[in-house]
Amino acid sequence: MAKIWILLGERLALGLVTLVVVSALIFVGVELLPGDLAQQILGQSATPETVAAFRRELGLDQPALYRYMNWLGGVVHGEFGNSLANGRPISDLLGVRLKNTLFLAGFAAVISVPTALILGILAALYRNSIFDRLCNVIALTWVSLPEFFVAYVLVLFLAVRISLFPAISSIDAEMSLAEMLYRSFLPALTLMLVVIAHMMRMTRAAIINVLASPYVEMARLKGLSRMRVVLFHALPNALAPIINVVALNLAYLVVGVVVVEVVFVYPGLGQLLVDAVSNRDVMVVQSVGLIFAAAYILLNLLADILSIVTNPRLMNQR
């Protein structure tokens, strides 16, 4: 057991290092954007003097390295600084948006993960049957379509042709849960369709891979039912790859929502990021980027730990 804690510590430390590297990359990336906030706000007609004065006011005239260290120092203390565009603290802005994004991701995950696992297990159980082939064809079709296309098709059919769900998913904290679920149904469905296919196919492949092993044949020769063989003998040994692909897709649900949020005008982090980029509000862009990176790293860390905990060979040494 002690080994797990040591490992956890190691991975966490490594995650922090990665986060610092990512923060530097984000900062450099944002620096490379042409123009800055001062120019954006004052417009083309502003004199160089006014722009320079405004820059000084915003602190944009400082050297890049100084600004980076300043920002990083703030982040370490939990302060993301103030938005350059409207002067509000970024943490306030992020809080609401992050909650909305996590709500949408959670909504999609709660339905898509079990569905994908069950479909994957069934496809493996009835390999090469009509059901299996149908699953694969549909999954491959959805996964090959770009998500904005899927989103617009859903809007066309479920919002425009038959007005079942709203095409614009504006939600706020005052709404009831049912109302929020109803309004965010279309973006959630789009996300589900994109991730289910990937997770289902990996689950199927991982189980089929294990089905070829001698201990599965042994289980069948012990006279166990097909279902029991797959659920009790194959699945536990296929968990590691499945956990990893699930984590990767959960990370995608948090990080990859940008396009979907924009299509449905959903007030999440992705929408915030896009707005901030067009405004050249670099502080917000950096902060959102950092949160996305942290989500990615945390979920992968979780996947690593779970893979180890579910493997008796690693948990019980000789």
Add this chain to the structure above:
Amino acid sequence: MEGSRKADSLLLTIRDLSIEGRSANGWTRLVDGIDLDLHRGQVLGLIGESGAGKSTLGLTSMGYTRDGCRIASGSVRFDGIDLVACGERVRQDLRGKRIAYVAQSAAASFNPAYRLIRQHCEVPVVKKVMTPDQAQADAIDLYTKMRLPVPNEIGFRYPHQVSGGQLQRAMTAMAMACRPDLIIFDEPTTALDVTTQVEVLAAIRNIVEQFGTAAIYISHDLAVVAQMADRIMVLKNGHMVEQAETRTMLAAPRENYTKSLWAVRSLAREAQAPAEPSATPVISLTGVDAAYGSARVLHDVSFDIHRGRTVAVVGESGSGKSTVARVISGLLKPSRGEIRFEGHTLKADYLARGRDDLRHVQMIYQMPDTALNPRQTIRDIIGRPIEFYLGLKGRAKEERICALLDQIELDPKIYIDRRPTELSGGQKQRIGIARALAAEPKFIICDEVTSALDQLVAAGILKLLERIQKDFELALMFITHDLATVKAIADDVVVMQHGRIVEKGLVEPIFSNPTDAYTKRLLQSVPEMDPEWLDRLFAGRREGDR
């Protein structure tokens, strides 16, 4: 065993059974027209080389055919139930409860995710033969009967925490869980060391006799089957060659194929005089120690190999024999000691060795499947060392490849453009030999080169190696765990245990009169064709304990 058998107690009847397997060009016969009768409490031995259909036949006795196989014709009746015609539900119910299976590799056949006892209790509990508590108590009782150490606790370990021999016994115990009428043993001791094999064989035989269980015992090792079976059936390419009571079969085999299987066991090399002590050995190890990380695996290993001689290095798995090969070839740096080639010291790391030193030390590997690049043709595989070491190109190289193929008795016209996947196991191993010879070495390390091959094929490889050795006066180091192979090919033998040499010298005196206790045990553990051998061995050991 004979006494416990009732005359009217036919348990399994197979009539005119044919099984087909799907292949690239339609269905091919794996088992062809087999008849078989098995009475309650009787043990039938199935003997044959790989591809003979032993396992397929064994599995069919459980009403099980592997994916891609089908029963083409014939009937299998188990205690009045037609296993071919009855539904899958009936077969599933019989399996585990009335017919059980013990697989070749227990390490691979136990589920790594669960403790042994949980896997043991699965069938009796799921099939409602016992309650979980009963099943667990019974498991511990069976572990005791199988002479497993600490039977109260061993079941609560995971498979990776238990040794191969113990796993194999736990698997036999698991097969006994519901007290089946029939157990299929599919080469249960093939993957074990000889000294472990003896223990497992004794435990299996003991429990089968105790419960009066009928069994089909599948093996390629005749001497092992002789200990276990009342009757022996010899299979070849899916056909039955012959069938008889064990004693009759051993004393007077009728068919030529059976006789040839018997004859392989008596291959022996002509004894040679000891090497000239004054001559410079081709390879000489002095006081070699080696370690993997902090684990020391070789302790003070010293021996010489002279020109034209074969030294067999024997020992069980983990004794350090392969490590010796790695040290000599420069893949592992020794932590102490020296390796000399014709008097001069070889650099510890192969990267630091000159091309000539590399050329003179060649290797042939255990698994010809993985030792040959599947994407290269035979021409590329053999041509590469010719070009690299001898600098031959074009016509000269081509001629040399053809000459080598002639040497290993493969027709160059047919084989030179083939790839390894188009060859049989024995042919691949021959290519491995040709590749080693291509460098024109003075010394070749053969690492278990015959252990992945069938007996008759292996015998062919041994004969080839012996001839080549004579032709080129090669020094050979032959790593093996099979003492019969040692007798067949070696002049000298080095016996290793736990990384130390326990005995070394000429084969004949050591085999007929071993001085070291471990060597004695090793030699005693080699199964003999006499059906009484196992009894005598254990009688002798009990005597010795007193």
